[in-house]
Amino acid sequence: MNPVEPSGTVPRSRVEEPRHRPVRRCRPGRARHRAARRGGPAPAARSVRSGLDCTTWIHNNDPLTGGVDCTNNTGGPITFHADIVCGWAPDVTGNSVTAWPGQTQESSGHCAIYSSGIGHIGWTVE
Template sequence: MKLSMGSVSRTVLRGVVTAGAAGALALAVSVVTTGTAAATPPGLSCDTGKHAVDDYTGYALCSNDGGATQTFWVHLVCGWAPDVDGEHITLAPGQSGQSTAHCADIGTGIGEISVQP
């Protein structure tokens, strides 16, 4: 079997490209799966999640259990698309409210949802 230098170079290049793509994919997956949500700010009780029929829309539903007025918003990590923040919600003690945000459809969907003070 006779191999030319061109076919060897193409084979090596193909292997490098394949390994590089696999490594980039593994990194992207590990970033999404190993991300941890930030703790809920003190004085707030919050539930977070994705919209029932839209995997690109996330929410934070919070109650102010403290004694002072608090402001919060939802923050979505959106994979390939830019991260987004929801509207800022201000709650007096005893009140509840919801902040929502939507990741761009070009992305891979929501990778993490957190509540920001």
């Protein structure tokens, strides 16, 4: 027996559930890339460590290009480079740059064309 539904409602058996694309299992750190591929903005990671105030980014027109902009908040020069995780392709190390006190510098890189996209961007102080 079917339970009696309140008047004006559709029985549960007839309500269509929203259809979603199947979820692909990815390695940790892929959320930003998935958001970028769906057309949404990739959230920028912002962190302060080792005297650098850094913001990561993925290029708007080329989702295989990304990098990090860092401002030096110390009293001396700091050399750093971007570390870009490229999914199924080899990871990329960005150009090495030196930021003088109070200066902002950028290190960037480009993943191979066969990459599944940028999954994570970090930086390393040299």
